Amino acid sequence: MPITDEYTLLCETCGYTVDGLPVEGNCPECGRAIRTSLPEARQGTPWDRGPSVRNWFATGWMVVTRPGRTFEAARISRVRLSGLFLTNAVIAASAAIAPATAIRAWAVFGAALGLDLPWHFENRAIEWLLITPLAWVGGLLLVLALTEIERIGLRVIGGRHRWRVTRAITAAVCEHASYGWVIAGVLVGVASFPIAVEPQLWRNLLGSGWQPWVLAGYPAAMVVGLLIFETLVYIGVRRCKFANRARPALEAGHPGPSPATQPPA
Ligand SMILES: [Zn+2]
Numbered sequence: 001m002p003i004t005d006e007y008t009l010l011c012e013t014c015g016y017t018v019d020g021l022p023v024e025g026n027c028p029e030c031g032r033a034i035r036t037s038l039p040e041a042r043q044g045t046p047w048d049r050g051p052s053v054r055n056w057f058a059t060g061w062m063v064v065t066r067p068g069r070t071f072e073a074a075r076i077s078r079v080r081l082s083g084l085f086l087t088n089a090v091i092a093a094s095a096a097i098a099p100a101t102a103i104r105a106w107a108v109f110g111a112a113l114g115l116d117l118p119w120h121f122e123n124r125a126i127e128w129l130l131i132t133p134l135a136w137v138g139g140l141l142l143v144l145a146l147t148e149i150e151r152i153g154l155r156v157i158g159g160r161h162r163w164r165v166t167r168a169i170t171a172a173v174c175e176h177a178s179y180g181w182v183i184a185g186v187l188v189g190v191a192s193f194p195i196a197v198e199p200q201l202w203r204n205l206l207g208s209g210w211q212p213w214v215l216a217g218y219p220a221a222m223v224v225g226l227l228i229f230e231t232l233v234y235i236g237v238r239r240c241k242f243a244n245r246a247r248p249a250l251e252a253g254h255p256g257p258s259p260a261t262q263p264p265a
Contacts, residue, residue, distance in 0.1 A: 006166040007247040012037040015164065015242040039246035044075045045176065047084045056087065063179045067232055071239035074176055077246070079167045081175050085147070088178035092185030093139035097132055099189045100196030104128040128196075139188075143181050146226075147174050154237055163241035172243070173236035180232045184225020191217030 009019040016029035023035050035041065045062060046055035062070045108126055151170040158165025194217060 006164065006168065007245055009034075009037060009244055010164060010242040012242050012244065015162070037242075037244055039076065039244045042075050042243070043073050045070055045073055048073075048075045048077070051083055056084075059084070059176070060179045060182070063176055063232065067235045068239055070176055071173065071236040074172045074236075074240070074243075076166075076168045076172050076240065076243045079171055081147070081171050085171075085175040085178045088175075088182050089140055089143045089147075092143055092178075092181040093136050095182065095185035096139050096188040096192070097135050100192040101129065101132045103193075103196045104132075139185070143178075146229075147178065147181075150174055150229075150233060154233070158237070158241060161241070163237075165237060165241060166245070168245050169237075169240045169243055173233055173240055177229055177232035177236055180225065180229030183228050184222065187221035187225050188218065191221040193217075 008017060010016065011018050011027040011030060011032055011034070013032045014027060014030040016027050018027055018034045018037060021028075021034055023038065025034050026032060027034060027037070043049075046058035049055065059070075062073075108129060151167070151174055154165050154170045154173065155167070157163075158169075195215065
């Protein structure tokens with residue numbers, strides 16, 4: 001099975017090289033219609049077709065409800081992670097810190113305004129607010145690092161299976177799977193409630209000292225979120241392991257003679 005470059009047309013089901021065969025025909029190996037393996041057969045997810053708030057929600061809904069269909073439609077178009085990934089990374093980091101930050105901000109500003117708060121906050125609330133930007137940056141860097149590691153891992157796994165998992169394919173898979181990071185961020189935010197509310201509350205309720213189990217929500221939320229991301233990546237790489245990318249215009253077809261090759265006048 002010769003794979004010449006990342007633009008060589010392969011059957012998306014079995015990886016057989018169908019480049020140069022009539023597109024009306026079928027893959028000689030598995031019978032899949034060659035037409036359905038063309039790069040333009042991937043219609044693109046809503047975000048691929050145009051970034052917008054509406055398309056962010058539409059793409060997220062598609063990823064969650066029909067992940068297989070999403071990764072069959074996703075366009076393989078660029079090597080770098082797109083704005084979709086950065087959007088999701090920022091939303092994930094923000095969702096992770098938002099509930100605790102909101103509660104603490106309420107404590108700080110509520111006390112300053114003389115509001116009657118439902119429970120007594122320890123005076124660490126201001127420190128907590130200062131930690132918040134650091135936690136946000138940390139969460140963002142964690143998502144970026146884990147996703148880059150995932151992309152390297154996908155290339156290794158693809159190589160072992162003799163798939164054609166290019167950088168452009170890992171970009172398309174990971175940026176759509178990054179909705180998993182958004183879910184992870186929301187879960188971490190929910191897990192932060194017991195600590196953000198007030199450790200004193202737990203001591204009063206449970207009648208004993210420091211309760212380490214209130215921290216257990218953090219790793220649990222992270223592990224569940226990571227599993228969701230990994231599951232989406234797994235579905236994605238199975239659907240894109242031979243995905244085709246359109247050859248850039250200059251390399252496609254017959255480019256005109258470049259000025260350098262033209263005879264001197
Ligand atoms: Zn085939």
